[in-house]
Amino acid sequence: MLSEQSIPVVRATLPAVGAALGEITPRFYARMFAAHPELLRDLFNRGNQANGEQQQALAGSIAAFATLLVERPEARPDAMLARIAHKHAALGVTAAQYKIVHEHLFAAIVEVLGDAVTPEVAAAWDEVYWLMANALIALEAGLYRDAGRPDGDVWQRMEITGRTEETADTVSFRLRPAGGGPAGTFRPGQYVSVQVELPDGARQIRQYSLSAAPGADDWRITVKRVHGAGPDGEVSTWLHRNARVGDVLTVSAPFGDLVLPEGDGPLLLASAGIGITPMLAILDGLAADDAKRPVAVVHADRSPADHAHAAEQRDRVAACAAADLSVWYEENAADTGANSGTIDVGTLDVRPGTTVFLCGPLPFMRAVRGGLLRRGVPAEAIHYEVFGPDLWLGQE
Incomplete structure (x- = not known):
């Protein structure tokens, strides 16, 4: 819950900050990647950075969270943040990385808004940020705990045991742990992340739904090759061209909140x-x-x-x-x-x-x-x- 002294400040400055987020978020990512190029190379989706979708998503989430805090201060933000937390967990995001984001995001805010960022305004928005960050950190810690994994340690090596061409642009892969034994369980509707090393040395990550129910000894993902509507998808193209039976991929534990509710309702x-x-x-x-x-x-x-x-x-x-x-x-x-x-x-x-x-x-x-x-x-x-x-x- 936002403190009483910060609510009027955030409410008064939300229109200005919201209007500037389209300029703030690109500067934030540029600053962060300049200081930490490994994040763009090995964690963030380069395609979504290039087309601006990640910047739009970040701006939307910040504005939505701040609006919730001032308009519905009694509400818990967990439902709104659950999807983000699952995405972060599937990437192995850790609490320490939120400090990096904070540093460069607030530097970008000051760059764009200048003298409008008074100490009072900075303190109020700092509170907004850490309320959101700490809520995500707590949700992600719970997801790691439920998965039986240390925070951020979600990766495993899995061997491709089957490959099926489903359509001209879609291929499915069967996956089992490379060390032997059955794949773990998951909830129908969840997804995994797949990390591949591309020719330029970048280790890019994409997420794919598990396309068959749990219970078998292996998992199945189905990958659509992204092409024709802009730059070709780096990971989907690599998997279509290179991934064959016997190859080993780096795959995350399953996450995702699109899962069946209990009961027998329609x-x-x-x-x-x-x-x-x-x-x-x-x-x-x-x-x-x-x-x-x-x-x-x-x-x-x-x-x-x-x-x-x-x-x-x-x-x-x-x-x-x-x-x-x-x-x-x-x-x-x-x-x-x-x-x-x-x-x-x-x-x-x-x-x-x-x-x-x-x-x-x-x-x-x-x-x-x-x-x-x-x-x-x-x-x-x-x-x-x-x-x-x-x-x-x-x-x-």
């Missing part, structure tokens, strides 16, 4: 493109548990040829006692039994008490979420997973 699993991957694990888990809860499964894709794991998705839906599937293709839907075009939210089976899971490109999730809200689905019942920086935080 579900709506809506995905698009590679967003199908966490939904497959959830469906797989439901089928394995012989769950009787109603499940409406909806998937959108460009075409049948782009629909990864299509046959498996149909099989998993058929294996669930009360599940149904509707598929939408933008192209070549004729003779497939699928709908043509984009998802019509008005046609979806949304029962009272439905819990919604969304995963896919942001425009897709925004459109579906907006349609569901208009249909009266409560905002708190709609959960989502973002592949990459969470540009939704602060915009919901």
Whole structure:
């Protein structure tokens, strides 16, 4: 909770700080990477730095957190920060790194706002920062504890035991611990980080959903090659070109908060493109548990040829006692039994008490979420997973 003396200061300066965050965050990252180039090389996603998405996500999270502190001082921020904490844990972020961020973020704030940063203003925003940082540190410590790992020590060597070309741009990998024994357990819907060493020596990290339920001796991830809409994805391209059976990858413990709630209430699993991957694990888990809860499964894709794991998705839906599937293709839907075009939210089976899971490109999730809200689905019942920086935080 923000102190009484800081609340009016943050409230008064929030518009100015919020308006300047678009300038502050690039300066912050430039300063930090100049002082600690290893962070850009080995921890931060260089692609998201280049396209500005990481800067946007940081600005949105700071503004959202500060707004929560002044508008709802009695609220606990854990729910808002949980997704960030899971992302950080999957990267092995430690408490010491928050001190580095603090140093360079506040230097950037002073650079941009100048004399407006009085001692009173600096103290109030310092309090905002450490409230957010300490909340994340506590959440991440709990995640490391639950995973049975020392703080930040999330990595293990895993051997590729299977590789399957799912579509022209999508490949799945089966992974087992390189030292032998079965892969550990996880909750359906979670993801792992994969770290690869690129030709220039950088060790870049990307996160991939576990696309089959726990219980087998191995894990499966499904990787879509990023290309055609900007710079090619560094890690996805490397994995497609180089990763073969017998190779060993550096993989994190599983994390992620898009997991099934307890109970037997109805579900709506809506995905698009590679967003199908966490939904497959959830469906797989439901089928394995012989769950009787109603499940409406909806998937959108460009075409049948782009629909990864299509046959498996149909099989998993058929294996669930009360599940149904509707598929939408933008192209070549004729003779497939699928709908043509984009998802019509008005046609979806949304029962009272439905819990919604969304995963896919942001425009897709925004459109579906907006349609569901208009249909009266409560905002708190709609959960989502973002592949990459969470540009939704602060915009919901």
